[in-house]
Every structure is written in C-alpha cells, then in structure tokens.
Amino acid sequence: MRPVYAVAGGVSKFAKARPDATYQALVKESFDYAVNDLGIEYKKFIEMCDGSVSSYFSDHFARQLMGGIMATDYLGLCPKPSLRVESGGATGGMCIQEGWKSIASGQMDICPCYGFETMSHVNTWKGNEFIALASDVSWDFPVGGFYSGYYAMMVVRHMKEFGTTVEQLAHISVKNHYNAYHNPYSQKQLKLTIEDVRNAPMVAYPLTRLDICVMSDGAATIMLASEDGVAKLEKESGKRIPKVKLTGIGSGTDMMRMSDRPHGDVILLPNESPEDYKDLKYPGVHSFRAGRTASKMAYEMAGITDPLGQIDFVELHDAYTSSEMQTYEDMGLCKYGEGGDFAASGKAFMPNIDYGLKLKDKSVCPVNPSGGLIACGHPVGASGIMQGVFALWQLQGTIPKHFNDKTLFLPDAKVGAIHSHAGTGTYVTVTIMEKEA
Amino acid sequence: MADEIKMKIEEEQEGTQVYSVPFPKDLSQLKDMAPIVIKFPWQVDYIHSYGQDSPWFAGVSNKKLLATKCMDEKCGYVCATPRLACPVCGKEMDWIELPQQAKVHTFTVCHFGSETFLPECPFVLALIEWEEADTLFLTRLLGVDPLKPTLDWIGMKVQAKFLRLSKFKPTDVYFVPAE
Numbered sequence A: 001m002r003p004v005y006a007v008a009g010g011v012s013k014f015a016k017a018r019p020d021a022t023y024q025a026l027v028k029e030s031f032d033y034a035v036n037d038l039g040i041e042y043k044k045f046i047e048m049c050d051g052s053v054s055s056y057f058s059d060h061f062a063r064q065l066m067g068g069i070m071a072t073d074y075l076g077l078c079p080k081p082s083l084r085v086e087s088g089g090a091t092g093g094m095c096i097q098e099g100w101k102s103i104a105s106g107q108m109d110i111c112p113c114y115g116f117e118t119m120s121h122v123n124t125w126k127g128n129e130f131i132a133l134a135s136d137v138s139w140d141f142p143v144g145g146f147y148s149g150y151y152a153m154m155v156v157r158h159m160k161e162f163g164t165t166v167e168q169l170a171h172i173s174v175k176n177h178y179n180a181y182h183n184p185y186s187q188k189q190l191k192l193t194i195e196d197v198r199n200a201p202m203v204a205y206p207l208t209r210l211d212i213c214v215m216s217d218g219a220a221t222i223m224l225a226s227e228d229g230v231a232k233l234e235k236e237s238g239k240r241i242p243k244v245k246l247t248g249i250g251s252g253t254d255m256m257r258m259s260d261r262p263h264g265d266v267i268l269l270p271n272e273s274p275e276d277y278k279d280l281k282y283p284g285v286h287s288f289r290a291g292r293t294a295s296k297m298a299y300e301m302a303g304i305t306d307p308l309g310q311i312d313f314v315e316l317h318d319a320y321t322s323s324e325m326q327t328y329e330d331m332g333l334c335k336y337g338e339g340g341d342f343a344a345s346g347k348a349f350m351p352n353i354d355y356g357l358k359l360k361d362k363s364v365c366p367v368n369p370s371g372g373l374i375a376c377g378h379p380v381g382a383s384g385i386m387q388g389v390f391a392l393w394q395l396q397g398t399i400p401k402h403f404n405d406k407t408l409f410l411p412d413a414k415v416g417a418i419h420s421h422a423g424t425g426t427y428v429t430v431t432i433m434e435k436e437a
Numbered sequence B: 001m002a003d004e005i006k007m008k009i010e011e012e013q014e015g016t017q018v019y020s021v022p023f024p025k026d027l028s029q030l031k032d033m034a035p036i037v038i039k040f041p042w043q044v045d046y047i048h049s050y051g052q053d054s055p056w057f058a059g060v061s062n063k064k065l066l067a068t069k070c071m072d073e074k075c076g077y078v079c080a081t082p083r084l085a086c087p088v089c090g091k092e093m094d095w096i097e098l099p100q101q102a103k104v105h106t107f108t109v110c111h112f113g114s115e116t117f118l119p120e121c122p123f124v125l126a127l128i129e130w131e132e133a134d135t136l137f138l139t140r141l142l143g144v145d146p147l148k149p150t151l152d153w154i155g156m157k158v159q160a161k162f163l164r165l166s167k168f169k170p171t172d173v174y175f176v177p178a179e
Helices: A022-040 A043-047 A066-075 A091-104 A126-130 A147-160 A166-180 A194-199 A227-237 A287-302 A321-330 A337-345 A372-376 A380-396 A398-402 B025-032 B050-062 B116-122
Strands: A006-011 A054-055 A084-085 A110-118 A202-204 A217-225 A242-252 A313-315 A415-423 A427-437 B066-070 B095-096 B099-110 B123-129 B138-142 B157-162 B173-177
Touching: A006 A380, A022 A043, A022 A066, A022 A110, A022 A217, A043 A227, A043 B095, A043 B138, A043 B173, A054 A066, A054 A091, A054 A227, A066 A084, A066 A110, A066 A337, A084 A091, A091 A110, A091 A166, A091 A217, A091 A242, A091 A380, A091 A427, A110 A380, A126 A147, A126 A321, A147 A321, A147 A337, A147 B123, A166 A321, A166 A337, A166 A372, A202 B099, A217 A227, A217 A380, A217 A415, A217 B138, A217 B157, A242 A287, A242 A313, A287 A415, A287 A427, A313 A380, A321 A337, A321 A415, A337 B050, A372 A380, A372 B050, A380 A398, A380 A415, B050 B066, B138 B173
Parallel strands: A054 A084, A054 A110, A313 A415
Antiparallel strands: A006 A217, A006 A242, A110 A217, A242 A427, A415 A427, B066 B095, B099 B123, B099 B157, B123 B138, B157 B173
16 A cells, blocks of 8 residues: 555634535635645646545535535536545544545545535534434434433443543543634634533533534545655645655444443453453443544554554544543553543643643643644534644644644644544544654 | 523524515625525425334333344344344344343433423433343433432333333333332
C-alpha cells in the first residue's frame, strides 16, 4: 500500500441552524477554504482530483436520498468517481478512511473527502427521534428510543462496575468547553465549573445538558493525496506542503442492541496483560469493543505500543462526557476502569489553559484540544472530518493561522489520533496522523 | 417571586402563512436576502413485520416471556432479546420460556427524549439480566421513584408485568420491583 498524506482541510462554521445555506453550499464553504489554503485556483484543483468521497449520516435529516452526489455535483467534481459513506456517528471518520483506501490502493492520487449534516430542519425532539431510528426499531426504539438514555445506561453500569463518579465526567465538560473558547469554529464557548455541569438540567440520569453535545448544521472537507499527488499539488501551487501522513487506520464494530453485547474477555493492547482484567466481563454495556478493536488495528499499523507515551494529542468522539471517558480506556490511554480517574487527573487537559480546577497531574496527552463535539457541535457526517482537519492543522503547525489564536496550538505534537464513533459503539474508526520530518 | 425570571421565549415552530415577499429592483442585492424557510408535514403509514421474531410478541400477549436458545448442544447460548441465528456459532436457535423474575443490570431516568415519548418523561429505562440467559433485555422499569435514582437499583430483583390489552410492542412487558 502507498503512503497517504492529508494536505489541506476546511470546516464550515458549525451552528444550531444555517438557514442561509443548503448543505451543498455548506460543503462548498469548507471545500473552498481547503482549496484556498492549498493556494491553487479552484478549476485547476478540480481538474487535478481523481475522484472524491462524500458522507452524511441521515437521509431523514436531509429529507433527501443521494444527497452525496448532490454535494459532489455542486462542487463540480462530476464525472469523476465518488461514493457516499454512511456509518452513523462514525460517518466522517469512515469517509476519511475510504479516501485513504482510494489513495493507498493506487486508484487515486488526489481525493477530497467531505461530509455534512443539517439537523436544524426538525425540532430537537423530532431530531432525537430521527437519531433514535439508528437503534433497533423493533426492540429498542419503541421502549423509549433516546440516544442520551442509551449512553446513560452504559455509564451507570460503568459507575457501578468501577466507581466512576459524575464529578469526574464533569471535568471533561469543563475541559472541552474551556478549550473551545479559543476555537472560532466552535458552537459553544463556555467557562464552566463542575457545579455548573452538575446543576444543568438532567437529560438522562446521570447525564446533564452540559454532558451532551448539541445538534448542528455544518460541513467539513479534508484533502488526501499520495506522494505523487503531493508533488503535483506542490508543483501547481509553487508552495511546499507540510507533510502529515496517515500512518494507521483501524475500525471496529459491535452489535446494535446493547442487550446483545457479550460478556467475555478484554481485547488486549500491547501494554496490557490478562491479569489486569481477571474479573472483568467485557465489553458488557460499560465499554466499547469496537473502539478497542479500531485502536488496536490502527496502533499495529502505526507501530504504537504505548499509546499515552507515543500519541501527543487525540481528537475523539465526545458526543457525551461519558463516551469520552470510556474512550480513554478503549484507546489505552489508561486501563479499563481507570477512565474516571484519568478524566479528572489533568493528563488530558491542555498545558497552557487555567481551567479553575485543582488537577493532580500535568498535561500528558491533550484530548479534544479543539473542544470536541461537546463544544464544537456535532453535524454528524461532518464531525469526524472536522476532527481530521483540526488534527491536520495541529501537525502542520497552522492552528494559530486558522484559529487566529495560538492557545490551542501544541507546537511539539508529532503524532495525533482521531476517533469517530457511531451509536453506542456500533462502528468506530481510529486514524493515526503523523508529522513527517 | 418566581424562582427564575424568564429572559427568553422558547423557540417554537408555529408560523404565519406568507404568500409574497419584498423584491429589490437591483438584482445585486439578492445575495443579501434573508433565506426563505418553509414548513410542511411529513407523515407515512408504515407496514412493519416482526418476521421471525413474531412469536415473542404472541408470547407477551399471552403473559409468557420468550427467549431463544442455540440448538447446538455444545453452544446453548441464550438470547434474552430473541435472535433466530446464534450470535456465537451461527446455528439456528429455538424458542424457550424465560422466568418472569430477573435482575436490573443497568438503568437510566429519561427526563427528555424523542418526540414520541416526551409526554411520558420522566421514565426509567433498564436493561434486565437473567441467570438463565447470556444477553440482556431493554425494558421500562416502574415502581421506583424516577426523581431518586440510585446505583443500588442495579441488582434489584424485578418481576415482569404484562399489558392486558396487547399493543404488540416490546413494551407489552415491563418490570416492577419483586416483592
């Protein structure tokens, strides 16, 4: 397989509603930004593309089937090959991995990957219903279909199993909302305390409104290229592109109905042993087997044996504070059962932001430096691509330029991970991105 | 005085019928025009078959709680939420009856939800476990105070109750604390 590079990205402003633009125009907004960043004339760039990948989650929210091709044709990419990717909340992450395959296989040299969601077209309650249609409509939806409720049941079991506390989870909300303060693309910029998070209206016990991401309209684009593709782009623009390589991709799955999940043995990472988990039934409903599978696969490909030691930052799918905490464990940033302690330790916080919290540890591996889905918003088909763009900008060293603020810039970061996650952990993707010297 | 003085009228989606909007003489002003947003109903009658899972619904309408068991003796995996293909070995599964007492595996209290269920909030969702089964069952838990949730509910013995007039939904059965 050939090496694959990310060369440019763009993100539309995520907002509760963008009635000023259709989804095609939102995609174009993010696509234009990336093309401008490459410094290539639009028409010339389109000529250079070998094909593309589009993604969005919900035909219901769009009230349009085949919205993918409509974004593709709006961009002017016809008649080149393209496909639409859908894998629930992991749609964006999967879109990037499909683009990766097109480049790695030798089929394409330059492949834009773009995704969108327009969730403002129905009220919040109908939106919750649309999302809950991504649970078994015979067995789960009719009982009280509500995704926040599903995730709440998972973390309640985590609390019982491991002693995780709601205050530990609230640390994640404080962190991500504070980080977002310095990200102009974010939807919610709040300086919160643990008490603010706990005193917010309860949505699904124990998750409050500030433990949960919001629905958004938005789009994002990331441009991928082979070595030859990078050379062509550099020749056209006359500019050197900072090299960021996608060194590992992994993905995993789990059963849609949480009730069906097995209670077996932990899938081990290289830094773990069976003795760590003698009495643990896995994944049950407290852990994401797909997240662990995706991490293991991506780590093996990228040569990561000590995730916390080798990964400098992570942009992960924090639709819920609880799922960020559970994902620390899946990705091996800590062991299963230690996610709550890890969340409150400070290890996942930014080094140069005062959160108004007493944290016992220094920053080791900032998680969601951008503010994550909780603060940036979660236009589903765009979210995973947004993470890729923010990770790319970190590794290119261009965060200060794109954010017009250097607070969230991690100048020493060489290895980043992005993680995209669908309904209660049914599809999860992990992609490793590295700065090439 | 009210506990909290309202500073914002909650957004709702009622509107007014409009049949005309202003239009500028100068077409170059059109890009500054506010977006036109329309609303219309979207409703369907949908024919849904439970297919091979249908006997379960006949079971609850007769106050029986069914599960499936792998026909392979070496496997014998039991699914509390039925599947007719064994998730472990892929062999066909048979119908068996489950005891009507079980335990709470985990739960939540939904204070908000999907439009369909909003009028029922707050309600308790729970996953139920059986010693006799390898997998769980999603249900509503009644007979506990939704405003006083506690982790002690996990492990609580519960009893199945059935709707007298079946709706042929998984909610034809629900659980309450066992006496």
